[in-house]
Amino acid sequence: MKRSIPSDLDLSNRSVSVLCGGVGAARFLSGLLDVVPAENITAIVNVADDVVLHGLHISPDIDTIVYTLADAVSSTRGWGLEGETWQAMAMVSRYGGADWFNLGDSDLGTHLYRTGRLQEGASLAQVTAEIADAWNLRLSLLPVTNDRIETRVTTVDEGEIGFQEYFVGRQHDVALTAVRFVGADEAVPAPGVQKALADADVVVIAPSNPVVSIDPVLAVPGVRAALANRTSATVAVSPIIGGRALKGPADRMLQELGFESSVLGVARWYLGLADYLVIDDADGHMADEVDEVGLAPTVTNTIMSDPDVAAALARITISAALA
Amino acid sequence: MKRSIPSDLDLSNRSVSVLCGGVGAARFLSGLLDVVPAENITAIVNVADDVVLHGLHISPDIDTIVYTLADAVSSTRGWGLEGETWQAMAMVSRYGGADWFNLGDSDLGTHLYRTGRLQEGASLAQVTAEIADAWNLRLSLLPVTNDRIETRVTTVDEGEIGFQEYFVGRQHDVALTAVRFVGADEAVPAPGVQKALADADVVVIAPSNPVVSIDPVLAVPGVRAALANRTSATVAVSPIIGGRALKGPADRMLQELGFESSVLGVARWYLGLADYLVIDDADGHMADEVDEVGLAPTVTNTIMSDPDVAAALARITISAALA
Numbered sequence: 001m002k003r004s005i006p007s008d009l010d011l012s013n014r015s016v017s018v019l020c021g022g023v024g025a026a027r028f029l030s031g032l033l034d035v036v037p038a039e040n041i042t043a044i045v046n047v048a049d050d051v052v053l054h055g056l057h058i059s060p061d062i063d064t065i066v067y068t069l070a071d072a073v074s075s076t077r078g079w080g081l082e083g084e085t086w087q088a089m090a091m092v093s094r095y096g097g098a099d100w101f102n103l104g105d106s107d108l109g110t111h112l113y114r115t116g117r118l119q120e121g122a123s124l125a126q127v128t129a130e131i132a133d134a135w136n137l138r139l140s141l142l143p144v145t146n147d148r149i150e151t152r153v154t155t156v157d158e159g160e161i162g163f164q165e166y167f168v169g170r171q172h173d174v175a176l177t178a179v180r181f182v183g184a185d186e187a188v189p190a191p192g193v194q195k196a197l198a199d200a201d202v203v204v205i206a207p208s209n210p211v212v213s214i215d216p217v218l219a220v221p222g223v224r225a226a227l228a229n230r231t232s233a234t235v236a237v238s239p240i241i242g243g244r245a246l247k248g249p250a251d252r253m254l255q256e257l258g259f260e261s262s263v264l265g266v267a268r269w270y271l272g273l274a275d276y277l278v279i280d281d282a283d284g285h286m287a288d289e290v291d292e293v294g295l296a297p298t299v300t301n302t303i304m305s306d307p308d309v310a311a312a313l314a315r316i317t318i319s320a321a322l323a
Numbered sequence: 324m325k326r327s328i329p330s331d332l333d334l335s336n337r338s339v340s341v342l343c344g345g346v347g348a349a350r351f352l353s354g355l356l357d358v359v360p361a362e363n364i365t366a367i368v369n370v371a372d373d374v375v376l377h378g379l380h381i382s383p384d385i386d387t388i389v390y391t392l393a394d395a396v397s398s399t400r401g402w403g404l405e406g407e408t409w410q411a412m413a414m415v416s417r418y419g420g421a422d423w424f425n426l427g428d429s430d431l432g433t434h435l436y437r438t439g440r441l442q443e444g445a446s447l448a449q450v451t452a453e454i455a456d457a458w459n460l461r462l463s464l465l466p467v468t469n470d471r472i473e474t475r476v477t478t479v480d481e482g483e484i485g486f487q488e489y490f491v492g493r494q495h496d497v498a499l500t501a502v503r504f505v506g507a508d509e510a511v512p513a514p515g516v517q518k519a520l521a522d523a524d525v526v527v528i529a530p531s532n533p534v535v536s537i538d539p540v541l542a543v544p545g546v547r548a549a550l551a552n553r554t555s556a557t558v559a560v561s562p563i564i565g566g567r568a569l570k571g572p573a574d575r576m577l578q579e580l581g582f583e584s585s586v587l588g589v590a591r592w593y594l595g596l597a598d599y600l601v602i603d604d605a606d607g608h609m610a611d612e613v614d615e616v617g618l619a620p621t622v623t624n625t626i627m628s629d630p631d632v633a634a635a636l637a638r639i640t641i642s643a644a645l646a
Contacts, residue, residue: 055378055438085410091432094455098438105428109414115378116420134418 005298007128009319016318017042017200019227023078023247024059024239024304025206026068028317029139031310032204033069036318038138042196044223046208047124047143047182048151048216051164054103056111057118060127060164062143063212070135078247078280081106100169101184125190142196144217147187151212154178163212172249176256179211184219189226197226200202202321205236208300209250210269218273227273228237233321235276236295237302237313238266243283246303262286267293278302278317296320326619330407332642334358336430339641340365340523344536344552345384346401346570347562347627348529349391351640352462354633355527356392358642361461365519367546369531370447370466371474371504371539374487376414376424379434384536385451385466386433393458401570423492440507448513462499465519467540470510472477474535477501486535499579502534507542512549520549525644528559530625532573533592534580541596550596556644558599559618560625560636565605569626585609591614601625601640619643 003052018029041269043065049060060079067073074082075269084104091100103111110131111207117127123146132141151163156175158308166172198205209215218224227234243262245251251261258267263279267290270277277295279287280302290297306312333553339359341352343366352366366388373382383402390396390404407427416422423518426434433454437643440450446469455464467615479498489495531537541547550557566585568574572583582588586602590613593600600608600618613620621643627633 052434052442053439055380055442056435057530058376085408085428087408087428088411088432088435091429092436094432095436097432098435105408105410105431106414108428108431109417109420111412112377112411113415113420114380116376119375119378131418213492 005149005316005319007315009322011315012037013040013316014201014318014322015040015199015313016202016204017043017044018204018208019208019214020045020061020065020205021208022046022064022257023031025061025208025213026065026073026315027304027310028204028206028237029065030307031304031312031314032069032318034137034307034311035315038288041139042192042200043139043141044193045141045142045218046217047211048143048149048184049167049212049220050148050150050165051101051162053098053103053116056101057115058111058126059114059128059143062141063107064139065141066132066172070141072135080104087123101164114196115133118216119232120237123190138194140192142190142193144190144193144223145220146190147183149181149183149187149216149220151216152182153178153212167222167249179215179253179257181216181219184216185221187220187222189222194222195211197230199224201232201320203227203232203234204317204321205234205270205274207239209239209245209248209253210266211253221296224273233276233280234274235317236266236270236274237278237317238263238280238283239249240266241280241302261275264293267295270295271315276320278313278320325438326641328639328646330642332645334638334641335360336363336587337524337641337645338363338365338522339525339527340367340519340538341527341529342531342540343368343384343388344531345369345387346391348384348531348536348628349388349396350633351527351529351560351637352388353391354627354635354637355409355641357634358638364462365523366462366464366541367467367516367519368464369536370468371472371507371542372490372535373471373473374424374485374488376421376426379436380438381424381426381429381434382437382451382466385454385464385483386430388464389455389458389460392460392462395458403427415498418563423489425488427472446513461549463468463515463519465513465516467509467513467546468543469513472504472506472510472539472543472560474502474504474536474539490572502576502600504539504542507539508544510543512545513625517545517549521544522554524555525641526550526553526555526557527640527644528557528593528597530560530562532562532568532571533589534576535611535624547596551613556599557597558601558640558644559589559593559597560590560601560640561586561603561606564603587612587616590618593618594611599643601636601643
């Protein structure tokens with residue numbers, strides 16, 4: 001059953017909250033800012049792949065979103081800053097220090113500021129707001145929690161390792177059997193998170209990795225319930241296109257955890273949480289099956305190769321949930 | 324009474340330990356390396372002006388010595404690295420973060436490495452040895468202690484502040500009434516420090532600030548006693564020339580703490596600790612008074628404007644103590 005999505009809905013007074021990982025979420029938010037006023041948008045961001053390296057608190061997903069929305073992100077890398085230099089890490093390498101997680105010099109300034117403010121007693125949410133403000137971002141950017149939660153993955157060959165050791169250190173090229181979020185049970189949602197989920201006209205689950213970007217957001221007590229209890233719509237955008245993740249290991253992770261690497265696997269993963277699923281044109285032939293799983297499908301171009309596609313995707317995603 | 328110092332002593336099998344602050348000590352050590360084998364030199368370095376900024380452990384005196392001896396120090400600044408870039412601090416400034424203590428990008432690599440290793444459980448002495456090794460230094464470079472001690476100064480206008488806030492933040496341009504070294508009473512000398520002081524043929528007190536560079540070294544329990552109990556000679560090089568410090572606030576600090584800002588003030592400060600005092604040609608007319616205070620004076624050029632002067636000063640300093 002193909003639904004017809006109106007293309008001319010007035011979205012200017014709609015409020016939207018978005019559950020976010022990194023690059024995919026950043027591009028989606030970038031498109032969303034073209035169709036919904038920034039003041040009406042709340043991004044709730046994964047922090048379970050935050051990592052402390054060299055004593056510095058690094059929040060990769062928050063930074064990717066900030067740099068992307070500020071139009072400062074490296075277009076070739078998709079993370080970090082355009083025009084970056086790498087003097088500090090060259091020195092770390094001279095000492096034989098841990099240089100597997102590359103940190104650009106300007107980017108280091110963000111981590112220095114964040115770490116300094118956290119040590120002064122500021123919360124991660126406060127610091128994130130300050131950083132977003134310094135880049136003139138006007139949406140509300142919330143870490144899902146101010147508490148420390150930490151994704152750890154069980155690998156077949158090495159046992160349990162930290163997420164960044166898996167993702168960056170091993171280039172996510174090793175087999176997994178389990179994922180857990182240390183500290184999640186005791187974490188408390190950051191101020192505003194639950195209200196943003198309860199009150200939003202539409203909640204979007206961004207096209208991020210369901211296993212290691214969205215699941216740790218949901219693992220913070222109260223977040224999954226806030227989503228499940230919504231009376232308004234929740235819509236997910238599939239990060240799987242034609243059976244593959246555009247970027248990162250979402251495809252093999254879904255399989256390793258017993259789900260299909262397809263929009264059906266995504267639909268089953270989000271069943272009970274999302275009402276709608278936006279899937280790519282390449283997966284249009286599976287729309288009826290998505291519907292049978294229990295999520296109403298919308299088929300469109302989800303490959304955000306330029307700002308116009310991102311804006312069109314954001315518009316159809318919000319409209320699908322409102323129609 | 325002018326002593327005659329032989330200029331042709333064989334110093335190649337002499338062992339020398341040097342109590343060190345920053346720039347003056349670094350230049351002296353640089354000269355010493357020209358006249359005594361590196362393997363015979365132990366530098367015992369002040370760590371009380373170490374500071375934690377943005378979560379990073381910064382050891383200014385150790386780094387100044389390492390960079391100077393590695394011939395990597397900025398010749399214009401006297402601290403930090405030649406050819407340095409400043410991208411990270413520009414970003415900290417964008418956020419309105421604490422940017423009064425400037426940290427170059429390459430230099431940051433040193434602090435990242437040190438902080439990471441300390442958090443892994445390495446001692447400051449281990450990390451310092453690793454850093455020195457990475458720069459191919461062959462002398463023994465020891466922080467006076469692995470424990471955290473912290474110079475704090477009482478200012479007339481602002482009460483007590485940290486040393487770097489005074490030294491860098493206020494450009495040491497405020498009046499002091501007191502100096503203390505928090506944590507010194509409980510500190511333990513780093514492994515090798517006491518032995519290096521007991522066994523050295525000559526101990527040199529480098530031309531560093533007596534109040535905030537040398538005194539905190541002496542404040543670590545056991546260090547002052549090791550110096551006082553020496554049977555071999557200890558020789559100090561005056562950091563005061565013609566009543567002034569070449570660099571930094573040693574002159575006004577001596578006065579503010581009730582000592583004369585002259586080689587006599589220095590002699591009185593080190594009485595009971597040093598047997599000999601090397602003073603500059605400019606202060607030759609005060610040699611007899613230094614002698615009367617109780618330290619045997621040696622008069623020479625102490626302005627280490629080039630490596631030859633530094634080497635000549637090192638030679639005469641060691642020879643004076645051995646003669």
